[in-house]
Amino acid sequence: MIDVRFPTALQMMLSLALAQTAGVERLSSAQLAEGIDSNPTFVRRLLVPLIQAGLVHSTMGRDGGVSLSTDAAMITLGDIYKATMGNKKLWTGRSDIPHRCLVSCNVERFFGNLADEVDESVLDLLSKRTLADALLELRTLDAARAQ
Amino acid sequence: MIDVRFPTALQMMLSLALAQTAGVERLSSAQLAEGIDSNPTFVRRLLVPLIQAGLVHSTMGRDGGVSLSTDAAMITLGDIYKATMGNKKLWTGRSDIPHRCLVSCNVERFFGNLADEVDESVLDLLSKRTLADALLELRTLDAARAQ
DNA sequence: TTGATATGCAATGATAAAAGATACATATTG
DNA sequence: CAATATGTATCTTTTATCATTGCATATCAA
Numbered sequence: 013m014i015d016v017r018f019p020t021a022l023q024m025m026l027s028l029a030l031a032q033t034a035g036v037e038r039l040s041s042a043q044l045a046e047g048i049d050s051n052p053t054f055v056r057r058l059l060v061p062l063i064q065a066g067l068v069h070s071t072m073g074r075d076g077g078v079s080l081s082t083d084a085a086m087i088t089l090g091d092i093y094k095a096t097m098g099n100k101k102l103w104t105g106r107s108d109i110p111h112r113c114l115v116s117c118n119v120e121r122f123f124g125n126l127a128d129e130v131d132e133s134v135l136d137l138l139s140k141r142t143l144a145d146a147l148l149e150l151r152t153l154d155a156a157r158a159q
Numbered sequence: 160m161i162d163v164r165f166p167t168a169l170q171m172m173l174s175l176a177l178a179q180t181a182g183v184e185r186l187s188s189a190q191l192a193e194g195i196d197s198n199p200t201f202v203r204r205l206l207v208p209l210i211q212a213g214l215v216h217s218t219m220g221r222d223g224g225v226s227l228s229t230d231a232a233m234i235t236l237g238d239i240y241k242a243t244m245g246n247k248k249l250w251t252g253r254s255d256i257p258h259r260c261l262v263s264c265n266v267e268r269f270f271g272n273l274a275d276e277v278d279e280s281v282l283d284l285l286s287k288r289t290l291a292d293a294l295l296e297l298r299t300l301d302a303a304r305a306q
Numbered sequence: 307t308t309g310a311t312a313t314g315c316a317a318t319g320a321t322a323a324a325a326g327a328t329a330c331a332t333a334t335t336g
Numbered sequence: 337c338a339a340t341a342t343g344t345a346t347c348t349t350t351t352a353t354c355a356t357t358g359c360a361t362a363t364c365a366a
Binding site for chain 1 (some may be wrong): 263
């Protein structure tokens with residue numbers, strides 16, 4: 013199955029950012045789940061690392077829910093990516109390749125280094141964009157759609 | 160299951176490049192399969208797009224096998240990636256999100272654009288490296304390993 | 307204090323993408 | 337024509353991911 017954690021977390025964060033600008037204090041996991049057409053448990057699982065990273069604040073109990081910890085302009089898409097994907101690399105190579113020649117003895121490390129470079133370049137790209145930027149892009153797309 | 164087509168195709172291409180420098184005319188799918196600890200069918204499936212892209216030349220029949228179509232310095236890792244992964248994007252978002260608000264109506268396109276940018280930056284990185292460069296890196300890694 | 311309702315979290319089940327396995331037609335060489 | 341390679345279709349196995357269910361815990365309000 014395809015891993016949709018990042019796009020999903022991103023949508024949730026965008027919803028929280030929108031709520032923030034609209035003056036809504038917090039959203040429940042059920043509300044967020046509705047937005048992504050999924051279930052509250054999945055939402056809460058995704059929220060855990062975002063909360064631990066300090067991007068989202070959660071309040072328990074009745075009338076509980078989550079909200080952004082800070083202004084949307086202070087959160088980059090890179091922050092969200094790092095939090096939700098943790099140490100998972102974008103690429104994984106074959107493991108336990110039998111060592112028999114120059115290639116098989118060293119590809120594993122070679123590919124690992126390459127994957128690291130890729131991760132870095134993706135994070136660079138994501139870190140240049142804030143949630144606030146993204147929300148603005150959504151408005152632009154929406155305006156284009158309306159025409 | 161994790162998609163290991165690119166790392167696998169890369170290893171095969173490196174093996175073919177090494178064979179080329181060693182004066183070996185061609186390798187069979189069985190030989191390549193041994194190198195990646197897999198089976199000839201998987202190898203041949205992976206070879207199809209590489210052959211179609213003109214990166215690899217295949218000869219059928221007894222004593223058949225595959226070899227690089229050109230010098231390893233003329234083939235970039237980007238070529239290999241494009242051939243083996245085809246149109247598959249690095250990221251896929253959730254699909255069929257119900258359209259209910261500014262976010263849900265536009266994230267799909269927003270994320271698609273973002274994914275395109277990521278693909279582009281990864282391909283940029285991969286296209287700066289040739290198979291010959293990679294083979295040289297393997298030798299460097301091997302020398303470091305020997306110590 | 308208690309009922310309603312939220313999060314936090316564990317465990318189990320369903321789904322789907324990828325790789326493995328098998329079989330066989332076709333091509334080439336000696 | 338025998339041996340052995342590729343090309344390709346089909347079926348099975350594996351496994352990462354998401355959905356579902358259940359329940360403990362926290363909070364608010366009547």
